[in-house]
Amino acid sequence: MEGSSDGNGVPSSNSFDKSRVLDVKPLRSLVPMLPDMPQGQSFICAPPFGPFPSGFSPFFPFSVQQGSQCAPETATPIRSSSTAVPHSAKKRVKRNRNVHSSPGFASGKGSTKDFKLGFSFAERDDGNKEVVENVRMRFDALRRRFSQLEDAKESSSGIIRRADLKAGNVLMSKGVRTNMKKRIGSVPGIEFGEIFFFRIELCVVGLHAQTMGGIDYVNVRGDLEQETLAVSIVSSGGYDDEAEEANVLIYSGQGGFKDKEAPDQKLERGNLALETSLHRGNEVRVIRGMKDAVSPKTKVYVYDGLYKTESSWMEKGKSGGSIFKYKLLRLPGQPDVFALWKSIEKWKEGLSLRPGLILPDLTSGAESMPVSLVNEIDDEKGPAYFTYFPTLKYSKSFKLLQPFFGCNCHTACGPGSTNCSCVQKNGGDFPYTANAVLVSRKSLIHECGLSCPCFPNCKNRVSQTGLKVRLEVFKTRDRGWGLQSWDPIRAGTFICEYAGEVIDKSNTRQDGEDGDNNDHVFDTSHTYQSFRWNFEPELMEEESPPAPIEEYDISSPLIISAKNIGNVARFMNHSCSPNVFWQPVIYEHNNESFLHIAFFAMRHIPPMTELTYDYGIARTDGESSSAPSGRKKCLCGSPKCRGYF
DNA sequence: GACGTTTCAACGGT
DNA sequence: CACCGTTGAAACGT
Structure with missing residues (x-):
């Protein structure tokens, strides 16, 4: 050797x-x-x-390195919420305050234990990369734990059927969430191509606020009156969307999702929002639900990027009623996300x-x-x-x-x-x-x-x-x-x-470095x-x-x-x-x-x-040279890079 | 505000 | 695996 x-x-x-x-x-x-x-x-x-004799000490110190230094985040509130603040903002603020004092939990015994929110209240409305990461890690850790209890059926107070919803519910009621303020365009701290495994996960980081709904929208003050604009959609195969080309998405409106004999869809809620977005030309985030190659019965949600609605029409659906269709075009200059997934399928x-x-x-x-x-x-x-x-x-x-x-x-x-x-x-x-x-x-x-x-x-x-x-x-x-x-x-x-x-x-x-x-x-x-x-x-x-x-x-x-x-x-x-x-x-x-x-x-x-x-x-x-001779310059490029390893 | 409605989930069973 | 029924909870609208 x-x-x-x-x-x-x-x-x-x-x-x-x-x-x-x-x-x-x-x-x-x-x-x-x-x-x-x-x-x-x-x-x-x-x-x-x-x-493995017992009696030894842990071999590295547990230094706490909690993110005191905020990563320089170039958040890009593309069209910042000056226009996009929901009229219900007051309600939200109030809700925030409730969350702050967490009334629902203060009464529960043993549940008043303090936990560290880990970020500021302002960061709950407008996130950044660090906070998003924090919330996501905590969500999944909790979800895994609930899942473990569910699997073992040892939950003493009622069985947990949906560990994902349970974890989401706990985090939301404690205020461990971010990007609560709805916005058009990019969401600070969430990059194109990021993946999620549960719909509720999209909610806690503010990428898509609807737990099940496919179209998320926001009320804005229009020229004359209130109007609703679509901010994000989830295309997940529930309806027969067409997603052949990587930069084009034909999205079906909502209504009559599971009905066997669906009535005509109406121009309301999400459908109305998408229609308005067509005329206003605002960006719409697209999240694609994909089959998970590792465990095919579950879904992966991929944040594909920003699109704009190009046109809309109505057509007869399979189950009778007519449905809305929206054609969305992916904005140029974004990293290929969906196209990459398609390529990988071909490589396989x-x-x-x-x-x-x-x-x-x-x-x-x-x-x-x-x-x-x-x-x-x-x-x-x-x-x-x-x-x-x-x-x-x-x-x-x-x-x-x-x-x-x-x-x-x-x-x-x-x-x-x-x-x-x-x-x-x-x-x-x-x-x-x-x-x-x-x-x-x-x-x-x-x-x-x-x-x-x-x-x-x-x-x-x-x-x-x-x-x-x-x-x-x-x-x-x-x-x-x-x-x-x-x-x-x-x-x-x-x-x-x-x-x-x-x-x-x-x-x-013992010498360690003999040219090795x-x-x-x-x-x-x-x-x-x-x-x-x-x-x-x-x-x-x-x-x-x-x-x-x-x-x-x-x-x-x-x-x-x-x-x-x-x-x-x-x-x-x-x-x-x-x-x-x-x-x-x-x-x-x-x-x-x-x-x-x-x-x-x-x-x-x-x-x-x-x-x-x-x-x-x-x-x-100890005695050997103090110079970090065995260390190498690090090129990881992380904002938290230690410089060598 | 409380409550009912809506909703491209997630799972497990067959 | 494809369909189907069950359970489910946030946000919205009344």
């Missing part, structure tokens, strides 16, 4: 050694080490990882349609799903040589652990498996929701292992059952190779584990930026146990080298504002426990967005 690897995944200087870059062939011959099982069943000559049908494709599957079948290799930037033909291997390789030099006892479940373990001993190790709550989304970060997650008889339908094996999203390794503009996804990813989704060779630190040189850089090395002993991801128990109505502690809790440092052997994780770049985080997971293999590093989505990630995590900062060991 000599030699510097290239700068993959590392915004290092341009110490890129082209001579080591291999062309296509070696990569193609990256044969998985395991003949059959992608999971590497019993073949890994895998002496165990060291024991024929991989060769992907521009810049070098390899259809750089894993050579080692993963459950292909991972394409793409370069649209220059003529480099691929990353430096390495051997693709989908999981960890433990070297021989580790001591044996004490014997491991798996569960004895003979049905698939899942959210209701309170008797499963593996589940019990997680502290009572099943760590994942029914659709395999991680509920909370934890010091350690216990999954079922090889000798547990519950295989293969067990739901407690999320991080060991292969890739779930369609990934792609691509050439970035200035940071070597990177990782991104063709599929939209919802927060809490498992992305991949960090595969590679486990390094025995006692064997490793830390490219393609994962090290739990780095100092990581802390962040809050879990739900806030104080937002739950009834007394709720505290959220799991989000500090990692690893007895001895785990160092994984992916220089020579690794998987897709080795291509993930660093960011100081990452969208992915790592989570220790432990499960059994040949009667011994092994620690793994699993990556989960921190937030919803739109397709073709680079996946990044915090590499952390190597600890400078």
